[in-house]
Amino acid sequence: MIFAEVLFAGCPAFGRANRRRSHYLVVCADAKRREVFKVTPALRGALRIPAERETLVELRGNGHYSMVPPSIHTSGERVEWQGEQLAFPRMPWSEARRRCGLIALLALALRKYPSSPRPRQNARMALKNVLLSVGVEEDQTDGLVTRLAEHAGDMEGQQETTTVSELDFCRF
Numbered sequence: 001m002i003f004a005e006v007l008f009a010g011c012p013a014f015g016r017a018n019r020r021r022s023h024y025l026v027v028c029a030d031a032k033r034r035e036v037f038k039v040t041p042a043l044r045g046a047l048r049i050p051a052e053r054e055t056l057v058e059l060r061g062n063g064h065y066s067m068v069p070p071s072i073h074t075s076g077e078r079v080e081w082q083g084e085q086l087a088f089p090r091m092p093w094s095e096a097r098r099r100c101g102l103i104a105l106l107a108l109a110l111r112k113y114p115s116s117p118r119p120r121q122n123a124r125m126a127l128k129n130v131l132l133s134v135g136v137e138e139d140q141t142d143g144l145v146t147r148l149a150e151h152a153g154d155m156e157g158q159q160e161t162t163t164v165s166e167l168d169f170c171r172f
Contacts, residue, residue: 001019001021003102003144003147004103007103012024012081012084012085012087014069014080015079015082017077018077025088026096027091030094031062032093033063033064034059034060034061035100036055037056037101037104039056056108057100057104061093069081102131120154121156124145124154131144
C-alpha cells in the first residue's frame with residue numbers, strides 16, 4: 001500500500017482500520033475483468049513466501065466489486081474513506097495495470113530487501129535499473145526507491161535518492 005499511495009496519488013482511497021488505504025478507485029472505460037499480481041509457486045518456494053501472502057496486488061474491473069464506505073466488514077471493522085473524496089480520475093486499463101505491476105514489483109522487493117549495507121546498495125541500484133528499463137522516469141524511480149529504503153529502515157538509501165515529495169508520477 002505504501003507504493004500505491006505514490007502511484008495512485010490523487011485517487012479516492014478507502015479501507016479498514018488495519019488497512020487504511022487498501023483500495024484506490026479510478027475509472028477505466030476499457031476495463032477488463034480482473035488481474036491478480038502474485039508470486040509464482042517456484043519463486044514463492046525459493047523466497048520462502050507463505051501461500052497466504054502470494055498475492056501482491058489485485059486490479060478489479062468489470063464484473064468484480066469491493067465493499068465501499070460506509071460499510072462494516074465481516075471482521076466488524078468500518079470501511080471508511082481516507083483523505084478527501086476526490087473525483088474519480090480516468091485512465092486506460094493498461095495504465096492501471098502498469099501501475100499495479102510496479103506496486104507488485106516494489107512490494108516483493110521490500111519483502112526481500114537485504115539487511116546489510118553492501119547488498120542493500122546493490123539492491124537499490126538493481127531496482128533503479130529495472131524501473132528505468134520499464135520506462136519509469138529517473139526522478140520517479142529515485143522517489144520510489146527512497147520510499148522502499150525508508151520502509152526497510154535503510155537510512156543510507158534514504159539519503160542517496162530524492163524525496164517522495166519530489167515525485168510527479170500521477171498525471172491524469
